[in-house]
Amino acid sequence: MKLMKSNITMKDIANKLGVSSVTVSKALNDKEGVSDSLKVTIKKVAGEMGYRFNSAAKSIKDGLSYNIGVMIPQRFTGMNDSFYLRVYQEIAIHLDHYGYFGILNILSSEDEEQLNFPRVYSENKVDGIIILGQISKKYIETVQNMDLPKLFLDFYDEHAAIDSIVTDNFYGAYELTNYLIQSGHRDIAYVGNIYSTSSIQDRFLGYYKSLLEHGLAFEDRLLLNDRDERGYYIDIELPEKMPTAFVCNCDQVAYNLCEFLNASGYKVPEDCSVVGFDNDLYATLTSPPLTTVEVDIEQMARTAVKSIMDKVSNPNRRNGRVLVQGKIIYRDSVRTLEADQVKINNKHK
Amino acid sequence: MKLMKSNITMKDIANKLGVSSVTVSKALNDKEGVSDSLKVTIKKVAGEMGYRFNSAAKSIKDGLSYNIGVMIPQRFTGMNDSFYLRVYQEIAIHLDHYGYFGILNILSSEDEEQLNFPRVYSENKVDGIIILGQISKKYIETVQNMDLPKLFLDFYDEHAAIDSIVTDNFYGAYELTNYLIQSGHRDIAYVGNIYSTSSIQDRFLGYYKSLLEHGLAFEDRLLLNDRDERGYYIDIELPEKMPTAFVCNCDQVAYNLCEFLNASGYKVPEDCSVVGFDNDLYATLTSPPLTTVEVDIEQMARTAVKSIMDKVSNPNRRNGRVLVQGKIIYRDSVRTLEADQVKINNKHK
DNA sequence: CTGAAAGCGCTTACAG
DNA sequence: CTGAAAGCGCTTACAG
Known part of the structure; x- marks a missing residue:
């Protein structure tokens, strides 16, 4: 079925002017x-005739679609405050600078389980694909089999030799924990399921490094779970002996924790300090607002777009694992403990 | 520059099998x-050879790109909780059912002012375009000049003969106000700049109709401004005589109002009732959570996709202005006033 | 059931 | 500086 659009082509312009379409092509480009x-x-004349460039014709010539696919696993799409959608938006803006467009591709749980190639791939709709958000181990293999430049964004996989761009979760949590220790805290818990995503795990390790460096012992009671294997939030169980501070793997969990602490009669930061990660909406909804680490979305998107565009022009290009630095946002959810208060806390042991 | 990808074509399959590419095309389709x-x-054999369909070649034949553009004005992109991004996401999911893809197109303020066509249009990248979020009067003309099926989503314009899909703001606010009146409220304010967007205006009119129907007089003091001409929130000024209830044009403003009321010593809903609109994150962040109207994002996206796809196959198709019903979510921010309390309130006059 | 021919709109050598 | 020819990968008549 042919569309009845009055499409003006280069040939039309050429005819009108009595030149060849080759000349028109050269002029317009x-x-x-x-x-x-x-x-x-x-x-x-092209302007007057309302000529619009036919990118499909160009695509078929040079084998480029001038689109980049951005794949987000379905399970990340339910949230109200969608971090990934904002990243996608920034990606779309940066792709525009390269004359490219972004095609959003929600990876359905079904396709992920059945290891189906995404349609953007099997229909040759994109010149490269950015996978935004952790996918299953199995599906990583599927992605590896795609004959296309690809990039992991906001997660990585040790075994897959696929370039990735992640927030420096490790360093961010390390700095944040250092700050708590400098503020006099010695008994610091970490909140998050460290087997859930590499982000949560790496943030934990930054926290852990800070403990190590300051000669503080890590104990199992200091690791508090926040979600089940499927990623659904569960009630947080406080340890018997209360820590003086909590490092949460993300702001939303920090928010949940604050609510729970308030409900249990603890005041933040008087009774215990809480820090988050992400600097999203939740960080400003607690009272007091949260000290947290801001993920630099714009920088992540910019880096991701540059990297994928590099690979499109040079498929052998490897950038490895690129870290994008976050930035601590200091607010009022951390209390500075006086030396004697630290002692009192220790006596409780 | 030709990409060094080992692209398998129908011709390759045909050669391998000793048939013609016409036969391969027929078989695969x-x-x-x-x-x-x-x-x-x-x-x-196609599967074994890793054949991937070249959609650009098909596009050039039938003049269809199999993409739909979704244009969001830049000024709506700053928010943390992006309603429009979630709508876009649902649109992408529904387009997939039609074998289509969604291309996100952020309309920069610059392009909007200079009345530039979006690149998705001038490069023929899409078969239709959904404009998501109010654009300027001038730019509406630009959109009208685009020779492409188009659709306004979440706003409409009286003068432009362009189909639109909007939440039934009028009816939602009407029902909500009815509910307040049934709960004994007689002195009800509306919060919102009614010259800012058609949504805010229509919600106001629903509120107004409810007042009219119940014989309640509207007074200027009952209309509270919430934002300036550029859409930035301003401090809300309470009227001298406090109303017993506030109908807010959206949840975020309702949230702001609740914070302000609390800070001013008023308790919700004991001292005054507050209702919102949207049922977004903000509706659950107040305490108590807000009674509000839920916008049916999934339904809006589904309707929008169906409508634009109809237009792609039949460019003359007109659907006019389609309303998508919302749904009241009853929570605890509204107090039922006893008859005598209403009287007491009236005595204050 | 099978395929040769033509064409979609553009660009890339290459010849003049 | 200008343009005829060929080709990108597919599909649509049409002929056998």
């Missing part, structure tokens, strides 16, 4: 081989 | 004119 005056005329 | 056995063989 600012290429060598047309006199300046003819070029001007052609552009003018 | 399940068309008439190939024996079943040959069809099976072709599909099998």
